[in-house]
Amino acid sequence: MANVTVIGSQWGDEGKGKIVDWLASRADAVVRFQGGHNAGHTLVVGEQVYKLSLLPSGIVTGTLSIIGNGVVLDPWALKDEIAKLRGQGVEINAENFAIADNCALILPFHRDLDGLRETAAGAGKIGTTGRGIGPAYEDKVGRRALRVCDLAHLDKLDPQIDRLTAHHDALRAGFGEPPIDRERLKADLAEIADFVLEYAQPVWKRLKKVRKAGARILFEGAQGVLLDVDHGTYPFVTSSNTVSGTAASGSGLALGPSAVGFVLGIAKAYTTRVGSGPFPTELEDETGQRLGERGHEFGTVTGRKRRCGWFDAVLVRQSCAVSGVTGIALTKLDVLDGFDKVRICTGYRLRGKILDYFPAHAADQAEVEPIYEEMDGWSESTAGARSYADLPAQAIKYIQRVQELIETPIALVSTSPEREDTILIRDPFSD
Numbered sequence: 421m422a423n424v425t426v427i428g429s430q431w432g433d434e435g436k437g438k439i440v441d442w443l444a445s446r447a448d449a450v451v452r453f454q455g456g457h458n459a460g461h462t463l464v465v466g467e468q469v470y471k472l473s474l475l476p477s478g479i480v481t482g483t484l485s486i487i488g489n490g491v492v493l494d495p496w497a498l499k500d501e502i503a504k505l506r507g508q509g510v511e512i513n514a515e516n517f518a519i520a521d522n523c524a525l526i527l528p529f530h531r532d533l534d535g536l537r538e539t540a541a542g543a544g545k546i547g548t549t550g551r552g553i554g555p556a557y558e559d560k561v562g563r564r565a566l567r568v569c570d571l572a573h574l575d576k577l578d579p580q581i582d583r584l585t586a587h588h589d590a591l592r593a594g595f596g597e598p599p600i601d602r603e604r605l606k607a608d609l610a611e612i613a614d615f616v617l618e619y620a621q622p623v624w625k626r627l628k629k630v631r632k633a634g635a636r637i638l639f640e641g642a643q644g645v646l647l648d649v650d651h652g653t654y655p656f657v658t659s660s661n662t663v664s665g666t667a668a669s670g671s672g673l674a675l676g677p678s679a680v681g682f683v684l685g686i687a688k689a690y691t692t693r694v695g696s697g698p699f700p701t702e703l704e705d706e707t708g709q710r711l712g713e714r715g716h717e718f719g720t721v722t723g724r725k726r727r728c729g730w731f732d733a734v735l736v737r738q739s740c741a742v743s744g745v746t747g748i749a750l751t752k753l754d755v756l757d758g759f760d761k762v763r764i765c766t767g768y769r770l771r772g773k774i775l776d777y778f779p780a781h782a783a784d785q786a787e788v789e790p791i792y793e794e795m796d797g798w799s800e801s802t803a804g805a806r807s808y809a810d811l812p813a814q815a816i817k818y819i820q821r822v823q824e825l826i827e828t829p830i831a832l833v834s835t836s837p838e839r840e841d842t843i844l845i846r847d848p849f850s851d
């Protein structure tokens with residue numbers, strides 16, 4: 421089991437970036453396999469803070485970093501992010517960075533449509549990141565997308581642009597927007613093409629080669645299982661599958677689904693969510709406020725305040741089940757320091773019935789009432805702890821209770837944003 425797949429087990433922002441960065445030095449390649457620049461992964465290394473959206477977190481340690489075919493790629497966002505990271509001294513070149521040539525592109529009218537729909541939806545909006553993710557995936561499965569490889573064949577774009585404009589111009593007209601400016605689109609693509617093509621290649625082939633040579637591959641998920649388009653809180657989800665199995669289809673890795681290896685689910689010691697949608701353990705009181713302040717819960721991508729609540733063991737247990745999680749990395753334990761009492765949701769009440777799972781319908785999801793178990797908190801600091809022995813007894817009890825309830829072993833505990841402030845219980849790469 422030489423590979424590790426990192427996925428979020430809640431609604432995103434669990435600390436995937438920190439954990440991937442921590443594991444990256446022991447991996448030979450880091451691969452993004454879904455999502456796009458809706459992701460925001462924060463890495464803290466000493467004084468430096470790196471914020472990544474599209475680039476795999478492995479790039480910071482100089483590990484071979486790959487954007488797989490399952491990602492939707494905005495070429496202009498890529499260019500900006502590469503420039504920003506180079507400005508922070510990160511080396512990015514055709515040796516350590518590759519993009520799948522069959523990756524679908526996010527184009528400017530995808531972002532327009534994302535925004536137009538959200539504005540039109542008013543209170544019913546999804547609260548997307550406004551990056552055009554949904555419309556780009558729609559075009560991919562609608563067989564209209566432009567892909568990275570099209571940038572090498574700009575003279576053959578017309579039939580595809582016909583398909584795109586036939587679809588989008590009708591939608592745009594409905595919003596009172598002018599049709600797509602074809603000439604401008606072609607000119608913009610021509611201008612950015614060489615920049616992207618420098619890194620473009622059949623990455624499935626590259627992965628096959630590194631796999632054969634015995635490489636350890638680290639798959640970096642974005643978002644979280646509760647934002648998965650099948651398993652999440654539909655329709656308040658993102659437009660891709662975020663579960664572990666997607667690592668295989670979203671990268672073209674040889675060996676198929678078994679290649680995902682150790683599935684490391686990342687879970688915050690409490691729960692957060694950005695955007696709309698059900699959230700049973702949400703706390704709209706002082707406690708929620710305190711979690712948000714202590715955890716600095718503001719979105720990396722949009723700066724929006726994240727909604728906060730207690731740890732929901734029902735949701736994480738369900739995420740672990742549908743995503744085949746081998747072990748959990750429990751992050752932000754330090755944020756719970758100093759609470760007199762801490763609570764864990766162990767089940768739901770729905771119209772007089774007790775549920776041990778999260779129902780599929782949005783109305784039921786909105787109506788379930790959490791059933792809590794309360795435990796004593798701890799007054800000591802766990803911040804910066806690097807071994808189990810450094811943790812107060814009550815914090816250990818909390819971790820053990822979480823582990824029991826989610827029916828999945830805890831492999832790592834994270835106690836600060838800093839790379840090295842991580843407690844290793846079971847090494848995901850050692851199997």
Ligand code: GDP
Pocket residue numbers: 428432433434435436437438459460461462463464715716720751752753754755834835836837838
């Ligand atoms: P991601 O999207 O899953 O990579 O998570 P984000 O980077 O969006 O959000 C997680 C935030 O928590 C970032 O600001 C991290 O620096 C920070 N963080 C990660 N792990 C810990 C931890 O154990 N303790 C604290 N206090 N902060 C953490």
Ligand code: IMO
Pocket residue numbers: 428431432433434458459460461546547548549550551552553554641642643644647656657658659694695696
């Ligand atoms: P990382 O990788 C948290 C949420 C948005 C919105 C929904 C749909 O940092 O964990 P989209 O723009 O994808 O169509 O928005 O998904 N969302 C995230 N929430 N973390 C993320 O990424 C997210 N990416 C998308 O807030 O509710």
Ligand code: MG
Pocket residue numbers: 432433434459460461462720
């Ligand atoms: Mg994030």
